[in-house]
Amino acid sequence: MELEACRQEIDRLDQQLTQLLEARMKVVAQVAEYKALHHMEVYDPRRERLVLDKIAALASDKDLAPYLQTIYRCIMDESKRYERKRMET
Template sequence: MNLEECRKEIDRLDKELTNLLEQRMQVVAKVAAYKKANHMEIFDPRRERQVLDKIAAMAQYKELAPYLQKIYQCIMDESKNYEREYMKL
């Protein structure tokens, strides 16, 4: 596969990832609504640890697990930011 083909494949995957992340953020809004209605904290360290551990376990290529965990940490950080904004509404 040449560089241009690789980039096309990355573009295709980015489109899929964007769609999935948008869906994830829509669920995050539902989580925020639930937490707001039930006076719950946004940050749940135990849940975050579970997610990161699950991501590492799901990784097909174990050498990629630490990178995937870092990506998911960023996703969760932005999800918390979105929850904060959503809860202000």
């Protein structure tokens, strides 16, 4: 595959990822509301470990699992930051 074709495919996938991440963050806002109502902490290390383990298990290419887990750590860090912001308001 030529470089330009690869870039076009990445652009197409980025559009899909953006839509999915936006939908995920909308659910994170609902989680923040629930946690605020129930006086829960934002950070749940047990849940994060479960998510990271699940991501590794879902990866069809196991060589990519550590990279996907790193990406998910970033996603979860931003989700926690967004939860905290939502809980402040």
